[in-house]
Amino acid sequence: MRFQVDPTSSIPLYAQLVEQVKHAIAAGTLAPGDTLPSLRELAVRLRISPLTVKKAYGELEALGIVATEHGRGTTVRAGSDAFSARYRREALAQAVDRLLVEAHHLGATTDELIALLYERKTVLEEEAADHV
Amino acid sequence: MRFQVDPTSSIPLYAQLVEQVKHAIAAGTLAPGDTLPSLRELAVRLRISPLTVKKAYGELEALGIVATEHGRGTTVRAGSDAFSARYRREALAQAVDRLLVEAHHLGATTDELIALLYERKTVLEEEAADHV
DNA sequence: TACATTGTTATACAGATATATAACAGCAGT
DNA sequence: ACTGCTGTTATATATCTGTATAACAATGTA
Structure with a gap:
């Protein structure tokens, strides 16, 4: 770990x-x-x-x-194991909710969010590759 | 406010x-x-x-x-104003990054994330409607 | 001037977080 | 038994956060 x-x-x-x-x-x-x-x-x-x-x-x-x-x-x-399945669902939902609330506060549309999500995913993956 | x-x-x-x-x-x-x-x-x-x-x-x-x-x-x-534009971008990117990192830790794919995002968006909007 | 509003400051206190230090106790292999 | 790992516990200290209380100071208005 x-x-x-x-x-x-x-x-x-x-x-x-x-x-x-x-x-x-x-x-x-x-x-x-x-x-x-x-x-x-x-x-x-x-x-x-x-x-x-x-x-x-x-x-x-x-x-x-x-x-x-x-x-x-x-x-x-x-x-x-049981904890695992339940927790995973709840944790993911909560994380998504946090983002949606924050995005709403910042006045971002869902489309903007999705686009940004793909963009940041690429960026993070490239950064991760660099650190290897 | x-x-x-x-x-x-x-x-x-x-x-x-x-x-x-x-x-x-x-x-x-x-x-x-x-x-x-x-x-x-x-x-x-x-x-x-x-x-x-x-x-x-x-x-x-x-x-x-x-x-x-x-x-x-x-x-x-x-x-x-200047702060606003810059901050909005950075805050959104950070929020998205937080979600991506957490999703990665939880072993979720991007597709799963997008699907969940739409789902939670609907749920949150319904809850918000109820509270009015 | 008097008043109500605003921010400012000082004191004291409580709880959560985190640390350093140190000693104690259980488990397993030699 | 000894040794080296493991968790456990006690004491003291520091910092951050948040509160209550209270007084003080600046602004604007009646």
């Missing part, structure tokens, strides 16, 4: 982590049984405190998405 | 206000010369502290978008 957080964002670091794990599961990158990075390992990689990682994992555990065992680590729970 | 904030969001209230004023200007809802609601009035309407509104207005002033005069209020600056 390639986690990354943005310390300048107004969204709390632990919340960013939670979202990324959810997305990874929804996308199938993380499957039931997979073990998440240890608190210290991920903390070092992201240059944040282990306590912040702990808070994110704790949140995920409270949601029933992962299970943590003392001394063994944190693993994706079996039941996350 | 119909401002509204979400106290449960992890995005600070003052930042939400800043975004909404920017969007309103970009959409033309707020034009140069227009006066924003007074600190106290908006605070009462949104049920937040006047100091929070003040912080938002202060941010907008630092960005050169509005001008505040003691005793007179806070007004949208003339130069905001």
Whole structure:
């Protein structure tokens, strides 16, 4: 897993982590049984405190998405398949809604949005290719 | 102007206000010369502290978008036309990018995204009609 | 001048977020 | 048992956000 957080964002670091794990599961990158990075390992990689990682994992555990065992680590729970399908739908719908609302506020038409979507998709793909 | 904030969001209230004023200007809802609601009035309407509104207005002033005069209020600056055009483009592109990245994380294709976009647009419009 | 409106500032306080430091405890392989 | 990994917990500190309260200052109008 390639986690990354943005310390300048107004969204709390632990919340960013939670979202990324959810997305990874929804996308199938993380499957039931997979073990998440240890608190210290991920903390070092992201240059944040282990306590912040702990808070994110704790949140995920409270949601029933992962299970943590003392001394063994944190693993994706079996039941996350059902979660996965539902979450994927809801997350996508919410993301689309956010864009539609913002576009509406900015006075953009749907056609303009679709055109921009294809345009930005191309741009992002080219940028991604450059970074390889 | 119909401002509204979400106290449960992890995005600070003052930042939400800043975004909404920017969007309103970009959409033309707020034009140069227009006066924003007074600190106290908006605070009462949104049920937040006047100091929070003040912080938002202060941010907008630092960005050169509005001008505040003691005793007179806070007004949208003339130069905001140029800002408006540039900001609108950038804000839309960023919003689209956010969706594309999230969709990619969730393993959604562009076709799926476009279809969902039309679907959600219809849903949102129906909901909006209901609320009238 | 008096008044109501506007923005400004100071103080104190609370909660969430994030950190550093450090010690403690469970699990697995040597 | 020892060692190295894992998660857990406690303490203290700092920053940001947001609030309540209250006084002060500038503008425009009656």
